[in-house]
Amino acid sequence: MKVLVAIKRVVDANVKVRVKADGTGVDLTNAKMAINPFCEIAVEEAIRLKEAGTADEVIAVSIGPQSAQEQIRTALALGSDRGILVQTEDQVEPLAVAKVLKAIVEKEGIDLVILGKQSIDTDNNQVGQMLAALCNMPQGTFACKAEIKDGKIEVTREIDGGEQTVQLSLPAVVTTDLRLNEPRYASLPNIMKAKKKPIDTMTAADLGVDMASKLKTLSVAPPAERSAGVIVESVEELVNKLKTEAKVI
Amino acid sequence: MSILVIAEHDNASLKGATLSTITAAQAIGGDIEVLVAGAGCQAVADEAAKVTGVSKVLLADNAAYEHQLPEAVAPLIAELGKNYSHVLAPATTTGKNVMPRAAALLDVAQISDITQVESADTFVRPIYAGNAMATVQSEDAVKVITVRTTAFDEAGAEGSAAIEACDFVAEQSIASFVSEQLSKSERPELISASIVISGGRGMQNGENFALLEKVADKLGAAIGASRAAVDAGFVPNDMQVGQTGKIVAPDLYVAVGISGAIQHLAGMKDSKVIVAINKDEEAPIFQVADYGLVADLFKVMPELEAAL
Numbered sequence: 001m002k003v004l005v006a007i008k009r010v011v012d013a014n015v016k017v018r019v020k021a022d023g024t025g026v027d028l029t030n031a032k033m034a035i036n037p038f039c040e041i042a043v044e045e046a047i048r049l050k051e052a053g054t055a056d057e058v059i060a061v062s063i064g065p066q067s068a069q070e071q072i073r074t075a076l077a078l079g080s081d082r083g084i085l086v087q088t089e090d091q092v093e094p095l096a097v098a099k100v101l102k103a104i105v106e107k108e109g110i111d112l113v114i115l116g117k118q119s120i121d122t123d124n125n126q127v128g129q130m131l132a133a134l135c136n137m138p139q140g141t142f143a144c145k146a147e148i149k150d151g152k153i154e155v156t157r158e159i160d161g162g163e164q165t166v167q168l169s170l171p172a173v174v175t176t177d178l179r180l181n182e183p184r185y186a187s188l189p190n191i192m193k194a195k196k197k198p199i200d201t202m203t204a205a206d207l208g209v210d211m212a213s214k215l216k217t218l219s220v221a222p223p224a225e226r227s228a229g230v231i232v233e234s235v236e237e238l239v240n241k242l243k244t245e246a247k248v249i
Numbered sequence: 250m251s252i253l254v255i256a257e258h259d260n261a262s263l264k265g266a267t268l269s270t271i272t273a274a275q276a277i278g279g280d281i282e283v284l285v286a287g288a289g290c291q292a293v294a295d296e297a298a299k300v301t302g303v304s305k306v307l308l309a310d311n312a313a314y315e316h317q318l319p320e321a322v323a324p325l326i327a328e329l330g331k332n333y334s335h336v337l338a339p340a341t342t343t344g345k346n347v348m349p350r351a352a353a354l355l356d357v358a359q360i361s362d363i364t365q366v367e368s369a370d371t372f373v374r375p376i377y378a379g380n381a382m383a384t385v386q387s388e389d390a391v392k393v394i395t396v397r398t399t400a401f402d403e404a405g406a407e408g409s410a411a412i413e414a415c416d417f418v419a420e421q422s423i424a425s426f427v428s429e430q431l432s433k434s435e436r437p438e439l440i441s442a443s444i445v446i447s448g449g450r451g452m453q454n455g456e457n458f459a460l461l462e463k464v465a466d467k468l469g470a471a472i473g474a475s476r477a478a479v480d481a482g483f484v485p486n487d488m489q490v491g492q493t494g495k496i497v498a499p500d501l502y503v504a505v506g507i508s509g510a511i512q513h514l515a516g517m518k519d520s521k522v523i524v525a526i527n528k529d530e531e532a533p534i535f536q537v538a539d540y541g542l543v544a545d546l547f548k549v550m551p552e553l554e555a556a557l
Contacts, residue, residue, distance in 0.1 A: 016511055017377045026381050038493075094349070095358050118493055120512075122376050124361045129319065129349035138320050138424035141346050144486065154427060158486045159342040160440070160495070165427040166318065172423075178476065178493070179486060214388040215358040218371065220381050226518060229539035231530075235552040238524065238542055246522045246539065248444070248501040249468060249557070 001148075001170075003046045003055045004110040006101055007039040007075055009068040010121045023219045035071045038116025041176040044183040045146065046114050047079035054148050055112070057081050061104055063097055065089055069199060076194035077186035083199035088211065096204070096211035098130035103207035105135055110171060112153065117142050117175040128175035138168035144179040250279030250369060253307075253330055255338035255348070256297055260287045260315065263296040265441045266339035268403035273396045274337050275302050275404065276366035282307060284329060284415070286322050288315035294412050301405040309415040316426040319347040324419035327354035330391055334369070340395035340496075341440075348395050357389035364400035378492040378515035398440065399498035399519060432487050439488065442471035444501045447490055447517070448483070449475035451506020451527065451546055455483040460550040461505060467557040473497065473517075475507045491516035506546045509534025526550075 011017060012032040020027045049055035060075035061084040062068040072083035086100050105113060118125040132139035140155025147154045156165045158177045204211045232238045242249045252274045257264040274281045283297045286309040294308040313321045330336040330351060338344035340362045352359040365373035371386045446461045465472050473490040490497055492515035502520035507513060509532055518537050525538035528545050535541040
């Protein structure tokens with residue numbers, strides 16, 4: 001079985017970003033970048049399938065700038081076999097990402113695609129579902145458990161009311177939620193080995209995909225700030241303020 | 250303009266999330282129709298027909314739609330959706346699952362989690378865990394949108410729309426429903442409760458959440474949790490409040506033993522009044538709290554229960 005993992009280079013989860021003064025976006029100058037946390041979980045899941053003998057090959061793909069090679073290298077250090085970088089300097093919308101991934105799925109003959117459910121920068125939560133639609137594959141989104149049996153994959157999903165389990169035929173798309181697994185750290189020998197693993201670089205045009213989008217970002221603004229509150233000294237004072245000042249209880 | 254709103258329901262009753270989505274549709278303006286896709290869901294359609302502002306309800310009542318599998322529902326939404334200028338659904342796990350699939354079938358973008366309608370083609374949505382608000386404009390013929398329900402009030406029940414049956418079914422055999430484990434709770438739903446009490450890592454274990462439950466009982470509150478508390482196995486995942494969990498905006502949010510990571514704040518900082526109880530006075534949660542109490546929660550929660 002051939003597994004494709006899609007990863008995204010994003011700002012580190014611990015960085016609090018600030019909006020640029022000119023309102024064109026957020027300021028990421030010198031910000032620490034990393035693999036999107038949900039994508040890291042996707043990589044881990046794919047590697048576990050390989051270790052279990054279910055997957056023969058794990059390919060890590062990223063769509064982004066030249067520097068996204070760093071995140072592909074991390075995925076290789078964690079155990080992926082090879083990487084693909086679809087290079088672009090533009091902000092790419094989810095539908096275009098899904099179209100690029102579809103082209104790779106077809107070119108490589110992929111049986112299972114694992115992606116993060118959401119990237120922590122644009123917070124869209126769309127690519128996996130769109131890819132599944134374009135490939136006419138079933139989708140197991142927000143997965144907290146995934147098990148391959150009898151040529152199918154059973155996915156337990158985190159939903160608003162609890163959990164739902166679905167059975168999907170392969171090829172399929174799975175998107176990860178936080179509780180699917182706990183990603184490992186790359187060991188030093190594996191980081192060294194990863195430097196020798198191949199990364200193919202190409203463009204969307206090479207894959208015959210038009211990445212134009214009809215969605216434009218007009219401006220980016222900071223959110224409304226909350227004004228600082230007060231520290232109360234006791235439960236009695238707290239209850240009193242909630243009753244008489246805030247009037248919420 | 251004509252807007253199709255996808256109803257969120259459990260085949261028995263219409264969820265409040267749909268009412269907020271209808272309010273967002275009203276802000277766009279135009280004819281509002283509601284699609285109720287499910288199995289044995291006539292009662293849901295009857296309820297949807299009474300919502301203020303709805304001109305027609307489409308009822309797709311078929312076993313194929315019972316569990317809202319996107320492989321079945323997305324083709325239905327795409328088939329109907331091409332005749333509308335906008336297709337809206339609440340940004341719940343059901344909406345997030347099916348809508349991007351429908352958008353891709355329509356070959357259009359999806360605009361996720363809108364918090365404001367600027368005009369019929371321009372919307373505001375949070376990015377970077379709500380640390381920035383993007384204003385986006387769509388030139389797509391059909392605008393597929395999910396709505397952050399806490400940002401819109403629920404529509405009223407003064408309508409009387411006609412219900413029309415829709416018998417379109419896209420047969421599919423690639424996905425099937427196996428089972429569902431739903432949390433049973435007598436408490437109000439987390440996303441629509443007017444008071445929410447959440448616990449974090451400071452709760453130390455699942456049993457200690459009983460301290461929150463006792464206070465919640467007195468206030469009629471829902472109970473939430475931080476990611477740390479869910480990851481540690483104290484409570485189930487459907488209680489997680491945050492960037493990638495549930496987004497809440499109650500009148501009162503009480504954060505107990507929660508430090509206040511960016512990702513948690515993203516899920517609750519639009520609450521009207523925020524109370525933080527934490528023994529660490531440096532905890533970032535105090536920066537967004539209206540009322541902070543620096544104290545040991547194990548001492549304070551029983552006191553709070555007694556004081557209410």
